Amino acid sequence: xxxxxxxxxxxxxxxxxxxxxxxxxxxxLYSGAxxxxxxxxxxxxxxxxMTKVTGACENVDTLYALDHFGKQAYLAQTGQLFLExxxxxxxxxxxxxxxxxxxxxxDSRHLNQFMLLEFExxxxxxxxxNNIEGTIKSMINNALDLTHDELKSxxxxxxxxxxxxxxxxxxxxxxxxxxxxxxxxxxxxxxxxKHMHEMEIIKLLGNKPTFVTHFPKxxxxxxxxxxxxxxxxxxxxxxxxxxxxxxxxxxxxxxDYNILVERLKDSNMYKILVKRGITLDTFKDYLxxxxxxxxLHSGCGIGFNRVSQSVLGVNDIRIxxxxxxxxxxxx
Amino acid sequence: xxxxxxxxxxxxxxxxxxxxxxxxxxxxLYSGAxxxxxxxxxxxxxxxxMTKVTGACENVDTLYALDHFGKQAYLAQTGQLFLExxxxxxxxxxxxxxxxxxxxxxDSRHLNQFMLLEFExxxxxxxxxNNIEGTIKSMINNALDLTHDELKSxxxxxxxxxxxxxxxxxxxxxxxxxxxxxxxxxxxxxxxxKHMHEMEIIKLLGNKPTFVTHFPKxxxxxxxxxxxxxxxxxxxxxxxxxxxxxxxxxxxxxxDYNILVERLKDSNMYKILVKRGITLDTFKDYLxxxxxxxxLHSGCGIGFNRVSQSVLGVNDIRIxxxxxxxxxxxx
Numbered sequence: 001x002x003x004x005x006x007x008x009x010x011x012x013x014x015x016x017x018x019x020x021x022x023x024x025x026x027x028x029l030y031s032g033a034x035x036x037x038x039x040x041x042x043x044x045x046x047x048x049x050m051t052k053v054t055g056a057c058e059n060v061d062t063l064y065a066l067d068h069f070g071k072q073a074y075l076a077q078t079g080q081l082f083l084e085x086x087x088x089x090x091x092x093x094x095x096x097x098x099x100x101x102x103x104x105x106x107d108s109r110h111l112n113q114f115m116l117l118e119f120e121x122x123x124x125x126x127x128x129x130n131n132i133e134g135t136i137k138s139m140i141n142n143a144l145d146l147t148h149d150e151l152k153s154x155x156x157x158x159x160x161x162x163x164x165x166x167x168x169x170x171x172x173x174x175x176x177x178x179x180x181x182x183x184x185x186x187x188x189x190x191x192x193x194k195h196m197h198e199m200e201i202i203k204l205l206g207n208k209p210t211f212v213t214h215f216p217k218x219x220x221x222x223x224x225x226x227x228x229x230x231x232x233x234x235x236x237x238x239x240x241x242x243x244x245x246x247x248x249x250x251x252x253x254x255x256d257y258n259i260l261v262e263r264l265k266d267s268n269m270y271k272i273l274v275k276r277g278i279t280l281d282t283f284k285d286y287l288x289x290x291x292x293x294x295x296l297h298s299g300c301g302i303g304f305n306r307v308s309q310s311v312l313g314v315n316d317i318r319i320x321x322x323x324x325x326x327x328x329x330x331x
Numbered sequence: 332x333x334x335x336x337x338x339x340x341x342x343x344x345x346x347x348x349x350x351x352x353x354x355x356x357x358x359x360l361y362s363g364a365x366x367x368x369x370x371x372x373x374x375x376x377x378x379x380x381m382t383k384v385t386g387a388c389e390n391v392d393t394l395y396a397l398d399h400f401g402k403q404a405y406l407a408q409t410g411q412l413f414l415e416x417x418x419x420x421x422x423x424x425x426x427x428x429x430x431x432x433x434x435x436x437x438d439s440r441h442l443n444q445f446m447l448l449e450f451e452x453x454x455x456x457x458x459x460x461n462n463i464e465g466t467i468k469s470m471i472n473n474a475l476d477l478t479h480d481e482l483k484s485x486x487x488x489x490x491x492x493x494x495x496x497x498x499x500x501x502x503x504x505x506x507x508x509x510x511x512x513x514x515x516x517x518x519x520x521x522x523x524x525k526h527m528h529e530m531e532i533i534k535l536l537g538n539k540p541t542f543v544t545h546f547p548k549x550x551x552x553x554x555x556x557x558x559x560x561x562x563x564x565x566x567x568x569x570x571x572x573x574x575x576x577x578x579x580x581x582x583x584x585x586x587d588y589n590i591l592v593e594r595l596k597d598s599n600m601y602k603i604l605v606k607r608g609i610t611l612d613t614f615k616d617y618l619x620x621x622x623x624x625x626x627l628h629s630g631c632g633i634g635f636n637r638v639s640q641s642v643l644g645v646n647d648i649r650i651x652x653x654x655x656x657x658x659x660x661x662x
Contacts (some may be wrong), residue, residue, distance in 0.1 A: 011416045011616035015624060020420040027375045034365070044358045046635075048444050048654045049380065049429045050395070052661055064381070066397040067404075068443075069435065069658040075397075075406075082654060082662070089351040098380045098429060104400065112399075113379050187407070285342035285662065293346060304377075323379045323413060327400040328335045330383055330464070331413070331617070 001156065001312075004319040005108070007329040014322045021150035022320065025143050026308055030141025033117055033302070036135045042092040042119055047079030051096055052282050053273060054081050057249075057301075058221050061271050062101045075100035078301055081223075081286045083120045084253060088293040094119035099301075104327050108316040109195060109245070111305060112325045120299030125225075125235045125252045128298035129170070129211055132239060132248055136209065136307060137165050143311055156313050160207070164242065164310070169196040169210040173233070176201050176212050192219045193238075198245040209310075213237045222267040225252035225296075226259060235298075241310035244317070250300030332485065332643075335650040336439070338660040345653045352481035353651065356474050357639055363473025364448055364633070367466045373423040375449055378410030380429055383613050384604055385412050388580075388632075389552050391600050393432045406431035409632055412617045414451045415584060419624040425450035430632075437657045439647040440526060440576070442636060444656045451630030456566045456583045457529035459629035460501070460542055463579055467540065467638060468496050470486060474642055485646050491538070495573065495641070500541035504564070507532050507543050507564075523550045523570075529576035540641075544568045553598040556583035556627075557590060566629075575648070581631030588622040 001018050013019070037044075049055070056063055056077030057062040079097045086093045097118040121131065143151065144162065152158060171179070180187050185200060193201075193212075202210055214233045217226060224234035239248035254260040264270050264283060271283075280287075308320040318324035323331050332349050344350070368375075378384070386407030387394055395406040411426045417424045430447040452462065474482065475493065483489060488639035502510070511518050516531060518524075524532075524543075532542055545564045548557060555565035570579035585591040595601050595614060604613075611618075639651040654662050 010617070011620045014416055015620075017421045023374060023376055023417065026377070030375050031369065032625055038362065043354055044361050046357070046446055046652055046654070048656055048662060050431060050444055050656060050661070064397055065398070066395055068395070068661055069433075070404055071661050072662055084599065085345055086354065088346045088655065089354065096427070100381060102400075113381055115377055149474065206347075233654060264420060285340065289342045292343065321377055321419065322375070325379055325381060328401050330381070330399055331385060 001314060001319050005316045007318065007324055007326070010331060012178045018154065019322065021147070021154055023322070024150050024314065025311065026320070027148045028143040028146040029139040029304070029308060029311060032139035033135050035142070036138035037094045037119060040092065040131065040134070042121070043086075043092045045083065045086050045093050045095055047082040047095050047097055049076045049079075049100070050074070052316070053278060054282065054286060055079070056269065058269065061274050062103055064100050064102045077101060078116065078118060079118055080120070080299060080301065083118055083299060084297065085289050086288070087120055087122055087295055087297045090228070091122040092119070092185045093121075106326045106328050108318070109319065110326065111317055112327065114321070115304040117302040117304055118299065120297055122295050122297045124296065125250075125298055127212070127235060128250055128252070128300060129213075129237060132237075132250060132302070133168050135302065136239070137238055138250075139307060140165050140311060154312065160313065161311060162206070164209055166208065168239070169205045169208050170213065171205065171210060172213050173215045179204055190216050190218065193246075195245050198240045202240050202242055207242050209242070210240045211237050211242060221251070222263045222269065223254050223260060225254045226263070241306060242316065243313055244306040244309040247306035247310065248300050248302045250298065251308075252296065252298045255290065255292075255294050255296050257287065257294075260290055261287060332645060334649050336647045338649065338655055338657070341662060343656060347583050349485065350653065352478070352485055353643065354653070356478045356642065357651070358475040359477040360470040360635070360639060360642060363470035364466050366473070367469035368425045368450060371423065371462065371465070373425040373452070374417075374421045376414065376426055376551050378407070378413040378426050378428055380410075380431070381405070382407045384609060385614065385617060386410070387509050387584050387600065389600065391603050393434055395433045408432060409447065410449055411451070411630060411632065414449055414630060415617070415628065416620055418451055418626055418628045420451055422453040423450070424452075435658050437659050439649070442648055442652065442655055442657065445652070446635040448633040448635055449630065451628055453626050455627065456544070456568060456581075456629055459581055459583070459631060460544075460568060463568075463581060463631050463633070464499050466633065467570070468578075470638060471496050471642060485643065492642060492644065494538070497539065499570070500536045501544065502532070502536065502541060503544050504546045510535055521547050521549065524577075526576050529571045533573055533576075538573050538647045540573070541559055541571045542568050543571060549630050551582070553594045553600065554582075554585050554591060556585045557594070559589065572637060574644055575637040575640040577634075578637035578641065579631050579633045581629065583627065583629045584621075586621065586625050586627050588618065588625075591621055592618060614653045649651050
């Protein structure tokens with residue numbers, strides 16, 4: 001499959017037998033996810049992909065910018081805030097979005113466009129983790145059911161893949177840091193994980209999908225809900241998958257309007273935006289929504305291609321998709 | 332529902348009871364479509380939304396442009412060519428894409444971003460029409476089954492909506508022109524339809540979904556297959572829906588490499604692109620694909636919000652979606 005890392009002559013390349021099998025596996029993963037969400041009563045809604053900075057995830061430096069009739073627009077990285085606005089109506093909603101990230105570095109782990117499967121529901125982080133685990137397992141089980149032969153013929157270790165459907169590990173960020181430190185990794189509480197840290201955590205915890213919860217507030221998105229017992233952390237969770245590392249980002253959303261506004265103002269994102277002349281007014285619609293419809297809710301974004309990479313058991317995300325876009329490619 | 336034409340304070344507006352019902356109807360339409368395609372053996376595949384001009388539909392003047400690390404990129408209007416590249420592997424493929432059109436005019440019929448449901452299959456225009464009709468009927472029937480109460484409470488005439496699931500009208504472009512002329516409409520063979528023409532055709536043919544086939548070659552996309560018995564027309568089809576007008580564009584794709592290249596060179600699109608310094612090389616991957624894998628195939632793009640508009644029986648497309656984007660709006 002290594003030839004599928006190549007981005008030249010892609011239209012011809014994707015007619016190969018290996019890509020055809022990967023397509024079938026991806027189709028099974030996709031329908032496995034939607035079946036789970038539909039069974040659980042999630043409603044599909046549309047979200048825009050051309051937005052104000054309200055479509056930013058965390059890193060506003062990786063926003064693609066464009067002109068929209070005199071207005072500064074961006075390609076959305078997430079539809080999260082737009083989904084959250086439907087919580088008062090439906091309690092459970094989902095969407096798929098083509099997430100765009102202007103990543104300059106060309107490597108085996110990043111795509112500049114990828115499919116993000118996002119859902120939000122009224123409820124806590126614990127309930128969210130159950131739904132993320134349910135969705136991922138439904139994806140993997142559907143792939144094992146429908147495309148066992150394709151996986152096998154691509155050389156996938158089926159026993160290993162099957163082990164990814166056992167109960168996921170759950171560990172706090174603080175415990176994960178201690179685990180790394182105990183194993184000789186130089187890292188301090190408050191640091192964000194690098195890819196090598198993620199892979200080390202997975203290895204040390206038995207090569208299984210691993211939830212890492214309760215990250216430091218300072219390194220996370222402004223609307224992740226502050227933990228009420230320890231204000232240094234937020235009720236967030238990243239899912240680390242073997243081969244791929246971080247594959248899902250998720251959190252409870254801050255439901256206290258005053259805390260939310262303070263968190264936004266304190267965020268690095270906001271400080272950068274202010275320098276660009278962007279004011280709190282840009283977020284007014286969202287902030288008002290939280291003020292007027294206080295419902296404890298949580299949500300996530302599942303990086304489809306990261307999950308696919310883990311299921312395929314490959315070391316390069318470009319293999320997972322027909323048209324991998326990075327800073328050097330365009331089709 | 333008229334208040335839902337309003338694009339200000341949209342985050343608050345979409346919490347209203349009417350939008351909540353529309354969401355449920357849209358969810359039923361969406362799953363009705365995907366159920367049909369999955370049942371018929373279509374495979375889901377990802378397509379990019381940031382592309383070269385290969386993501387253009389017809390009108391390159393309505394492309395949103397952006398910079399992608401020194402390369403001129405555009406927001407895709409269609410994923411058609413990217414789907415076609417998967418025909419050799421799978422014969423039947425589908426996707427959804429957020430289609431972007433830089434429409435300057437703000438009106439009741441256009442959104443600058445909307446969901447396009449696209450599929451391609453090996454086969455003729457006739458087979459394609461059957462699959463389009465099957466998909467649309469599956470959407471409508473699913474909405475009638477799952478959201479009958481919502482439709483009724485929004486004031487929808489259920490009997491009229493049910494009549495949209497009877498066999499669709501099928502008429503050629505030439506016959507449609509004659510029909511209009513006989514009824515006093517000033518229009519000539521070779522003219523493209525305006526919205527008023529589409530609505531008149533639908534009215535004259537009994538207020539039903541109506542396929543109009545075999546348009547003049549000169550007004551259609553370069554890869555629509557030239558009719559072998561009459562070279563002035565292409566094997567194309569637009570589906571006109573009550574309330575919404577044109578809701579689906581479709582065609583057989585030209586499978587003769589030499590004709591395809593000539594058609595591209597002759598197209599208005601290409602003449603505009605040449606002035607911008609774009610050469611045939613931009614389309615090389617696609618042209619080579621057709622040369623190396625000659626398979627008669629056909630495909631379509633279903634404008635989800637147009638179908639939704641017809642199902643809701645409303646006169647404004649902004650009512651069909653939570654975040655309608657036009658030249659004046661951005662969220």
